[in-house]
Amino acid sequence: MFECTLDQRPRVRAVAVASHGPRTVERFTVGDLWCLHFYRYHGKIKIGPDTFVIVPGSVGITPPGAPAEYVFSERSTHGYVHFEAVGKRATSLAPILAMGGDFALAWSCFDQALTTFPLHPLHAEVKIWDLLLGHAERTALQPQAENPTHPAVLATLRTMELRLAEPLTVAELATHVGLSHNHLTRLFRQHLGKTVVGYLIERRMERAGHLLRHSTMPVKQVAAQVGVNDLHAFNKAVRNRFGCSPREVRGGLSRETT
Numbered sequence: 001m002f003e004c005t006l007d008q009r010p011r012v013r014a015v016a017v018a019s020h021g022p023r024t025v026e027r028f029t030v031g032d033l034w035c036l037h038f039y040r041y042h043g044k045i046k047i048g049p050d051t052f053v054i055v056p057g058s059v060g061i062t063p064p065g066a067p068a069e070y071v072f073s074e075r076s077t078h079g080y081v082h083f084e085a086v087g088k089r090a091t092s093l094a095p096i097l098a099m100g101g102d103f104a105l106a107w108s109c110f111d112q113a114l115t116t117f118p119l120h121p122l123h124a125e126v127k128i129w130d131l132l133l134g135h136a137e138r139t140a141l142q143p144q145a146e147n148p149t150h151p152a153v154l155a156t157l158r159t160m161e162l163r164l165a166e167p168l169t170v171a172e173l174a175t176h177v178g179l180s181h182n183h184l185t186r187l188f189r190q191h192l193g194k195t196v197v198g199y200l201i202e203r204r205m206e207r208a209g210h211l212l213r214h215s216t217m218p219v220k221q222v223a224a225q226v227g228v229n230d231l232h233a234f235n236k237a238v239r240n241r242f243g244c245s246p247r248e249v250r251g252g253l254s255r256e257t258t
């Protein structure tokens with residue numbers, strides 16, 4: 001399992017299609033860049049001491065500086081993306097996963113990024129970011145993952161993102177995934193190292209900080225957008241998180257810059 005920071009849009013350096021083989025062994029090391037692969041052939045890849053089987057419809061990832069040895073048994077064509085990971089929050093990524101029926105959609109998204117990248121690199125980076133986040137979600141659901149995120153936690157995170165502007169309660173979130181308040185809280189501590197309320201406040205403030213810095217939306221409306229309708233409570237939460245008032249966050253005076 002590899003740890004890659006995906007909480008910010010990756011900086012894509014290359015999007016391309018390559019062909020190798022047949023019946024060859026090739027070794028690669030991609031400097032200081034991550035590599036995302038979309039495989040359409042049978043083969044093997046060795047990353048460090050570990051060997052993985054490649055089947056058509058697989059997606060793989062190799063970290064910066066990792067020596068990778070490929071065994072191509074046939075003429076082999078794959079898509080790849082070289083990117084720089086930025087951000088602070090690490091996310092687990094499986095070295096290789098078979099996507100099954102989802103691969104066609106992923107390849108279509110990769111193909112769009114491939115054609116878009118030369119003229120509109122930002123658009124391509126957004127598509128690649130989405131593909132990487134999808135790989136992270138599938139990694140978390142794999143039973144062989146060392147500490148897979150519980151499906152109830154993932155479902156709760158999705159509900160939070162979709163309903164961040166609403167006055168959510170832990171009891172409501174727990175009922176939505178069929179768990180008790182205490183059980184959901186224990187799962188959040190186990191997988192995320194924080195309480196449900198703590199995580200929800202963190203996400204509200206992250207979105208509030210983004211809206212304050214990157215929009216002209218009035219402070220009262222920003223508060224409503226993140227589910228805090230009491231302006232006094234919003235001001236207090238912003239000060240706790242950023243060390244200054246909402247207007248000062250907007251003016252770039254907070255202790256955080258991301």
